[in-house]
Amino acid sequence: MSSLDQNRVIVLAVLEMGLTPSEAARRFNVSRQWVHVLMGRYREFGEAGLEPRSRRPSSHPGATSEDMRARITALRAELDAAGLDAGAESISDRLRREGASPPAVSTIWRILRSAQMVVPQPQKRPRSSWHRFEAAQPNQTWQSDFTHWTLAGGTDIEVISWLDDCSRYLLHISAHPRVTGITVTTTFSSTAQTHGYPASTLTDNGMVYTTRFAHGKGGPNAFEYLVKKLGIIQKNGSPYHPQTQGKIERFHQTLKKWLALQPPAGSCRELDEQLAQFQHIYNQERPHRALDRKTPAEVYTSLPKAAPAQPSERHWRVRYDKIDSTGTVSLRYEGAMRHLAIGRAHKGKHVIVLIAGPEVMIANAETGVLLAEHTIDPSKSYQPKK
Structure with a gap:
């Protein structure tokens, strides 16, 4: 009945x-x-x-106001247009930073769904099943990798990044025609001058980071020598397993999503300007889910920094040079010119020179392969290599 x-x-x-x-x-x-x-x-x-009547209450004192619903949908559109994360948690953070009291994240998601601004994806793996591995302190591990981007004229450019594992703080990002071993060494050194040296580094097995799969050809590169001299542990992911460097891989996805919505850069310099803008947004304005909705800058600056287990008291500086016709490179040390032997077979090659007091390392500027090491003897003008 x-x-x-x-x-x-x-x-x-x-x-x-x-x-x-x-x-x-x-x-x-x-x-x-x-x-x-x-x-x-x-x-x-x-x-x-x-006739049967609805049991729905005539009023909803806890319902989200129309103004709040409108702001939620507007923020979704704004964040999408800017190429930034526009999920319910990100919108909740933005509302809170605007001084508003946002509804529950689940409510925001329902509002977006009712406005047909999100598509449910029940097939996605639940976040509760993820296993995160992260450093406990800033500077405990720096991750690095490079990715490709295309300029307005079709030129392929490579972008290198250094990311703090603990805080996700973007320590360095820059564009280059090609990322070489010297690019890795110089960007690492300049970043360390600003933020201090890390206790360890984590990268893939690209030749610009390590020559361990070079089958003994050429020996370790300048970056490997430098981190060893500094007492820094160098870690590399397993071959064909990019998940080990998952944070930097995920970061590059976020970067490319943002770059795709910017006016195409016409040169490396213009791209560097865009990268600097993104670095500020990523570090200072964009809360991160894995950081309890804090920004990378808030976490990086709020915790004590790690350092190499056996830190070097010397600070390495970088200079560029060219091997002369006699197979040497000259530099001034203790008021006199010193001529550092490398070998006539390398004459005309461009090199990078790493200097820390009397200790000098000289590497090929294109390949990053170490060519010579010296400990300067102040009593001599000509310095044979080790």
Whole structure:
């Protein structure tokens, strides 16, 4: 029996059969109050009053206001247009930073879904199943990698980044025609001058970072020598397993999403300007889910910094040079010119020179392969290599 039919029978039992409300309630297994409600509806509206009614409350004091709903959908559009994360948690953070009291993240998601601004993806792996591996302190591990980007004229450019593992703080980002071993060494050194040396580094097995898969050809490169001299642990991911460097891989996805919505850069210099703008947004303005919705800058500056287990007291400086026709490179040390032997076979090659007091390392500027090491003897002009 439908609800309408049952309501009609209850009313007729009272009106035509002479049952009392209590008797009708017992007969049809309903409450006495419900019988009185039906009788009142019938007297006021007739049979139309016996139609089943919605139990939905007439008012919702806790409902999200129309102004808040409009701001949520507007923020979604703004963040999408800027190439930034536009999920419910990101929108909640933005609202809080604007001084508003946002509704629950689940409510924001429902508002976006009702506005057809998100598509449910039940097939995605739940975040609760993820296993995160991260450093406990800033500067405990720096991750690095490079990715490709295309300029307005179609020229392929490579972008190198250094990212703090603990805080996701973007320590360095720059564009280059090609990332070489020297690019790695110089960007690492300049970043360390600003932020201090890390306790370890984590990269893939690219030749610009390590020559361990070069089958003994050429020996370690300048970057490998430098981190060893500084007491820094060098870690490399397993071959064909980019998940080990997952943070820098995910960062490059975020970077490219943002760059794709910017005016195409016409040169490396213009791209560097865009990268500097993104670096500020990423570090200072963009809360991170893995950081309890804090920004990388907030986390990086709030915790004590790690350092190499056996830190070197020397600070390495970098200079560029060219091997002369005699197979040497000259530099001034303790007021006199010193001529550092490398070998005539390398004459004319461009090199990078790493200097820390009397210790000198000289590497090929194109390949990063170490060509010579010297410990300068102040009593001699000509310095044979080790």
